[in-house]
Amino acid sequence: xxxxxxxxxxxxxxxxxxxxxxxxxxxxxxxxxxxxxxxxxxxxxxxxxxxxxxxxxxxxxxxxxxxxxxxxxxxxxxxxxxxxxxxxxxxxxxxxxxxxxxxxxxxxxxxxxxxxxxxxxxxxxxxxxxxxxxxxxxxxxxxxxxxxxxxxxxxxxxxxxxxxxxxxxxxxxxxxxxxxxxxxxxxxxxxxxxxxxxxxxxxxxxxxxxxxxxxxxxxxxxxxxxxxxxxxxxxxxxxxxxxxxxxxxxxxxxxxxxxxxxxxxxxxxxxxxxxxxxxxxxxxxxxxxxxxxxxxxxxxxxxxxxxxxxxxxxxxxxxxxxxxxxxxxxxxxxxxxxxxxxxxxxxxxxxxxxxxxxxxxxxxxxxxxxxxxxxxxxxxxxxxxxxxxxxxxxxx
Amino acid sequence: xxxxxxxxxxxxxxxxxxxxxxxxxxxxxxxxxxxxxxxxxxxxxxxxxxxxxxxxxxxxxxxxxxxxxxxxxxxxxxxxxxxxxxxxxxxxxxxxxxxxxxxxxxxxxxxxxxxxxxxxxxxxxxxxxxxxxxxxxxxxxxxxxxxxxxxxxxxxxxxxxxxxxxxxxxxxxxxxxxxxxxxxxxxxxxxxxxxxxxxxxxxxxxxxxxxxxxxxxxxxxxxxxxxxxxxxxxxxxxxxxxxxxxxxxxxxxxxxxxxxxxxxxxxxxxxxxxxxxxxxxxxxxxxxxxxxxxxxxxxxxxxxxxxxxxxxxxxxxxxxxxxxxxxxxxxxxxxxxxxxxxxxxxxxxxxxxxxxxxxxxxxxxxxxxxxxxxxxxxxxxxxxxxxxxxxxxxxxx
Numbered sequence: 124x125x126x127x128x129x130x131x132x133x134x135x136x137x138x139x140x141x142x143x144x145x146x147x148x149x150x151x152x153x154x155x156x157x158x159x160x161x162x163x164x165x166x167x168x169x170x171x172x173x174x175x176x177x178x179x180x181x182x183x184x185x186x187x188x189x190x191x192x193x194x195x196x197x198x199x200x201x202x203x204x205x206x207x208x209x210x211x212x213x214x215x216x217x218x219x220x221x222x223x224x225x226x227x228x229x230x231x232x233x234x235x236x237x238x239x240x241x242x243x244x245x246x247x248x249x250x251x252x253x254x255x256x257x258x259x260x261x262x263x264x265x266x267x268x269x270x271x272x273x274x275x276x277x278x279x280x281x282x283x284x285x286x287x288x289x290x291x292x293x294x295x296x297x298x299x300x301x302x303x304x305x306x307x308x309x310x311x312x313x314x315x316x317x318x319x320x321x322x323x324x325x326x327x328x329x330x331x332x333x334x335x336x337x338x339x340x341x342x343x344x345x346x347x348x349x350x351x352x353x354x355x356x357x358x359x360x361x362x363x364x365x366x367x368x369x370x371x372x373x374x375x376x377x378x379x380x381x382x383x384x385x386x387x388x389x390x391x392x393x394x395x396x397x398x399x400x401x402x403x404x405x406x407x408x409x410x411x412x413x414x415x416x417x418x419x420x421x422x423x424x425x426x427x428x429x430x431x432x433x434x435x436x437x438x439x440x441x442x443x444x445x446x447x448x449x450x451x452x453x454x455x456x457x458x459x460x461x462x463x464x465x466x467x468x469x470x471x472x473x474x475x476x477x478x479x480x481x482x483x484x485x486x487x488x489x490x491x492x493x494x495x496x497x498x499x500x501x502x503x504x505x506x507x508x509x510x511x512x513x514x515x516x517x518x519x
Numbered sequence: 520x521x522x523x524x525x526x527x528x529x530x531x532x533x534x535x536x537x538x539x540x541x542x543x544x545x546x547x548x549x550x551x552x553x554x555x556x557x558x559x560x561x562x563x564x565x566x567x568x569x570x571x572x573x574x575x576x577x578x579x580x581x582x583x584x585x586x587x588x589x590x591x592x593x594x595x596x597x598x599x600x601x602x603x604x605x606x607x608x609x610x611x612x613x614x615x616x617x618x619x620x621x622x623x624x625x626x627x628x629x630x631x632x633x634x635x636x637x638x639x640x641x642x643x644x645x646x647x648x649x650x651x652x653x654x655x656x657x658x659x660x661x662x663x664x665x666x667x668x669x670x671x672x673x674x675x676x677x678x679x680x681x682x683x684x685x686x687x688x689x690x691x692x693x694x695x696x697x698x699x700x701x702x703x704x705x706x707x708x709x710x711x712x713x714x715x716x717x718x719x720x721x722x723x724x725x726x727x728x729x730x731x732x733x734x735x736x737x738x739x740x741x742x743x744x745x746x747x748x749x750x751x752x753x754x755x756x757x758x759x760x761x762x763x764x765x766x767x768x769x770x771x772x773x774x775x776x777x778x779x780x781x782x783x784x785x786x787x788x789x790x791x792x793x794x795x796x797x798x799x800x801x802x803x804x805x806x807x808x809x810x811x812x813x814x815x816x817x818x819x820x821x822x823x824x825x826x827x828x829x830x831x832x833x834x835x836x837x838x839x840x841x842x843x844x845x846x847x848x849x850x851x852x853x854x855x856x857x858x859x860x861x862x863x864x865x866x867x868x869x870x871x872x873x874x875x876x877x878x879x880x881x882x883x884x885x886x887x888x889x890x891x892x893x894x895x896x897x898x899x900x901x902x903x904x905x906x907x908x909x910x911x912x913x914x915x916x
Contacts, residue, residue, distance in 0.1 A: 165762070165814070368773035375766035381814050414819040415779050419848045420810075451818050451848040 166380040170339040174383030177301050178341045181261060181385060182423025182453045185492050186232035188343075190427075190459035191218060192265035192304065194237055201463075207472035211239070219245050220470060221463070224481040228258040230492040235263040235304050235343075235457070241295065252299035263302040263343070264295045266331070270308055279320040282307050282327050285334075292338035302341035304387070304457075305331040310349045311362055311394065321369045329373035336383055343457065345387035346370050347427055351515060352394035360391045360408045367416035381420040387457050388413070389429050390439055395513055402435075406442035410450060419451035426454070428461030430513035433487055434501075436461040437494045444497035455495045462487050465507040483507075569737040573781030574821075576700050577739045580660055580783060581822025584889045585631035586853035587741075589826075590620055590860070591664035591703065593636055600860075606869040610638070618644040619867060620860070623878035627658030629885035634662040634703050634741075634854070640694065651698035662701040662741070663694045665729065669707060678718040681706035681725050684732070691736035701739040703785070704729045710760055710792065711750040719767055727771035734781055741824065741854070743785035744768055748829050748910055750792030754799050757789050758807050765815035779819040785854050786812075787828050788838055793910045801834075805841035812849070822850040827858035829910035832884055833901050834858075836891045843894035852892045859884050862904045 166174075181188065193201060198217075199209035207213050218240055222228070234255055241264055244250050252262050266288060270280035282305060292303065307324035309316040324346060332342035346366050348359065367388065374381065391408040393400055413424060428436040436458060443454050456462075465487065470480035487508070493499040580587065592600060597616070598608030606612050617639050620626075633654055640663050642650050654661045665687060669679040681704065691702065706722040708714045722744050733740035744764050746757060765786070772779070789807040791797045799807075812823060827835040835858035842851050853859075862884065867877035884905070890896040 364773065368770060372766055372770040375762065375815070411819070415817050416773070417818075418814050418816060419818055420813040449818055449848055451813075 165378050166333060166336045166383070168337060170336065171380060171383065173301075173339060174336055174341050174380060177261060178383050178385055179422045181232045181302065181341065181425075182455065183232050184453050184455075185496055186230060187455040187491055187495060188233040188235060188263070188425050188457035189221065189231050189462055189488075190235045190304075190457050191221060191240065191463070192235040192237045192263075193459065194265075194269070195239065198237075201467060202472070205467055205471045213472065214239070215243050215246075216472075217467070217470070218243065218251065220477055220480055221466070221484060222251055222254050224484055225258055227481070227485045227488045228255070228260050230488040231260050233261040233263050233302060233457075235265055235302075236300070237265055238295075241298050241300060250299075256299065261301050262299050263304060264300040264340070265305075266291060266295070266303045266335070266340075267305040270306075273320060273323060276317055276320060277312060277315060279310060279315060279317060280308050281320070281323045282331075285327075285330065288331065288334050289338055292335055292340050296339045300340060302343060302385070303331075303335045304343040304345060306345045306347060308347050308349065309362075309366060311352045311354050311358060316348070316362060316366065321366055325366070325369040325373035328370055329377040329379060332374060332379045332384060333377045336380055341383055341385060342379075343385045343387045343425065344370065344374065345427065347387075347429065348389050350389070350392060350395045350429055350513065353396040354394040355397055356391060356393045356400055356404065356408055359389075359393065360412050363388065363391050363409075363412045364415055367412065371416060371418065381418060382422065384421060386417060386421055386424045386452075387427055388424065390426055390431075390443075392431075392439075395430070395515070402439045402442035405439045406446050409439075410443055410446050410448060410454075413452075414448070414450070417452060421452050423453045423455060425457035428456070428458045428512070430511070431461060432511050433461045433464055433508040435509075435511075437487075437490045437499055438501060440491065441494035441497060441499040444495055453495065456491045458491065460512040462491070464510065464512055468507050567735055569734065570778060570781065572737060573734055573739050573778065576660060577781050577783055577821045580632040580701065580739070580824075581850035581852065582631055583850070584893050585629055586855070586888055586892055587632040587634060587662070587824050588620065588626075588630045588659075588859055588885070589634045589703075589854050589856035590617060590639070591634040591636045591662075592856065593664075593668070594638065597636070600864060601869075604864060604868050612869070613638070614642055615645060615869075616864075616867070617642065617650060618646075619874050619877055620863075620881065621650055621653045621657070621659075623881050623885075626882065626885060629882070629889035630657075630659050632660040632662050632701060632854075634664055634701075635699070636664055640697055640699060649698075655698070660700050661698050662703055663699040663738070664705075665690065665694070665702045665733070665738075666704040666706070672718055672721060675718050676712045676715050678709055678712045678715060679707055680718070680721045684725070684728055687729065687732045688736065691733055691738055695737045699738060701741060701783070702729075702733045703741040703743060705743045705745060705785075707745045707747055708760065708764055709747050709749065710752050710756060714760060714764075719764055723764065723767035723771045726768055727775040727777065730772055730777045730782060731775040734778060739781055739783060740777075741783045741785045742768065742772070743826065745785075745826060745828060746787045748787070748790070748793040749912060751794040751796070752792040753795055753797050754789060754791045754803065754807055757791065758811060761786070761789055761811050762814060765811065769815060769817070779817055780821065782820060783822045783824055784816065784820060785824050785826050787826055788830075790830075790838075793829065793912070801837040801841035804838045805844070808838075809842060809847070812847075812851075816849060818848040820849050822852060824852050824854035827853070827855045827909075829908070830858060831908045832858045832861055832887075832905040833898055834906075834908070836884075836887045836896055837898060839888060840891035840894060840896040843892055845894075850892075853888045855888065857909045859888070861907070861909060862902065865904060 202209050255262050267282045268284040273279050328344050335342040466480045466484040469483045470476050651661045666681050667683040672678045672680040730740035863877045863881040866880045867873050
């Protein structure tokens with residue numbers, strides 16, 4: 124009412140002053156941001172605080188990540204193994220089985236989704252993303268587009284997915300995702316990993332990481348060194364240390380905010396064709412490698428299972444958390460096969476098995492949660508849990 | 520820890536023996552050339568036969584409540600010190616001064632290591648006892664400066680690089696024979712001059728090569744890329760440069776297969792430049808410095824021993840104290856030269872009758888820094904001399 128009563132000329136002058144003031148403030152804010160950008164050596168943008176908070180939450184002791192981001196092709200292989208057709212409704216049914224067991228969700232801080240799943244709903248019509256959020260589980264999204272061979276190498280690969288990555292991340296953020304995952308793959312051989320492969324994959328991870336952070340997603344940095352081969356654990360340790368050193372150099376060069384990232388490495392183990400060793404040995408080599416390469420600013424390390432059986436992966440993780448040595452980051456899990464194997468086989472695609480399958484899933488989640496606290500006493504799950512999930516030359 | 524097997528042909532330092540203060544430098548039964556075990560993969564060799572000893576030595580130096588006394592001034596630099604109290608730069612005077620330092624009673628309570636200049640490593644005290652033996656008796660690990668100083672870096676922006684790799688392998692072996700168990704190499708990076716990527720790369724690479732050679736000869740390398748205080752830049756700029764420098768250093772150390780459990784770091788604290796308009800409180804310095812360390816230093820490194828770089832004695836202690844208010848993943852301590860010796864030197868003034876008083880002053884500073892390492896220091900009762908800044912523009916070591 125008061126505004127209407129004012130004289131036109133006064134109104135005009137007020138509007139003029141307001142417009143000028145807001146432009147000026149925008150200019151000041153922009154200058155400040157530019158100054159910050161050019162003087163800071165790590166990402167400082169509008170998402171910095173949120174990235175740090177989310178990364179820290181995902182790294183909560185007692186919780187871990189379910190990697191349920193199998194691409195349509197890969198999930199097809201899983202479904203085929205239980206004689207289930209690879210159609211959308213079956214993919215949706217499997218994921219619904221996993222996400223609607225609330226007691227399981229209490230052991231998870233995050234779930235990595237494939238793009239299709241990010242937009243899917245339960246049979247009741249509730250978006251999966253909401254189901255997860257309501258249970259304090261952060262939705263994540265796989266953003267890479269698979270690996271391709273590097274010409275001139277002996278079958279080494281680099282990871283694709285940079286085209287429009289920034290724009291895609293923005294979309295995923297809008298859809299509720301708050302972290303991302305990008306899998307780089309290296310292998311051990313007589314002359315592998317080559318310097319080229321290490322540099323390529325490290326640079327790729329760094330570029331992906333900073334683009335994610337610019338768009339509000341915590342990047343999970345995953346340089347997987349495959350277990351394929353007959354090398355011993357010492358070789359795996361040396362390669363892991365070399366690769367991680369290169370990865371962190373690249374992340375630092377690209378100004379990635381380490382406090383807003385997570386690492387998803389392989390455990391340090393003997394090659395798949397070599398004799399197995401005790402979990403304590405795996406724990407010692409793995410934690411030593413990480414202590415030598417991962418700065419304390421990184422809040423959490425979430426291991427991949429890479430073909431180990433469900434039980435193996437849990438027992439190894441447990442051994443690491445029991446080691447009496449200083450670990451400034453939490454050590455947890457980001458398991459795909461090693462969380463879902465028994466569940467999948469128990470379900471076998473049949474509605475009447477859902478409850479039992481969810482019980483199997485709960486058992487694995489609980490076991491791994493205990494392992495992150497060094498409290499797992501073993502023996503959870505039956506024969507299925509001890510089945511090796513290793514596949515030679517595994518293609519994701 | 521599963522490491523390469525060791526040949527015990529070298530004297531062994533046992534922490535409990537330091538506490539007892541017993542002489543423990545046993546001479547090796549065999550000649551000094553270590554056997555390098557062949558391992559299944561070239562990639563896995565780290566620090567060859569000295570691995571366990573290096574880890575032990577590094578841990579001993581990085582023990583709670585203790586730090587390093589840097590007394591490795593070259594003859595020329597020592598000359599400047601002596602000159603400041605009206606003394607001639609003769610070997611006798613240098614010997615007298617170093618005797619004063621190493622014989623301060625109970626120094627080993629606060630000092631875990633002492634860095635020596637080459638002359639001092641082979642010197643005796645004025646009483647005829649080997650300085651190295653005096654240190655070991657005090658429970659202090661002897662160290663040796665192995666670099667050969669800074670020279671202009673061709674093609675750079677008037678920057679320097681550090682010399683000393685030629686013959687470093689055999690020199691290191693000889694120093695080990697003489698009783699040294701750690702080494703130190705100081706290179707510098709200058710913010711007013713850039714720093715250029717060339718200078719940063721060279722600094723990092725030189726340190727990495729030196730570190731690998733040191734470990735190969737049983738010496739724990741102290742890795743020191745000093746970011747000079749000179750300049751009018753603010754603390755943010757120092758932070759940025761420090762992050763770049765340490766990323767390079769660690770990458771090259773890894774490439775040279777240096778074993779991180781057997782090294783120590785000697786960084787400069789993150790502060791504004793000496794001529795900056797901004798002043799930072801100890802809490803701000805601690806905040807920035809700890810953030811830097813958390814982003815760049817893997818937890819395998821046992822100890823971070825800060826240099827003082829021209830800060831006053833009290834400033835250096837206050838800043839260290841601020842960094843130890845909460846537990847850190849590595850031992851955060853000191854490796855001070857001027858910030859430990861300044862008042863002591865002035866108190867001595869070259870007179871024998873002042874030795875006792877000078878030694879007491881040294882112990883006061885050493886204790887203050889020991890408390891700072893434990894996060895328990897308070898600046899009450901500090902003398903005026905101790906608060907005097909010691910920044911010298913364009914300081915050459």
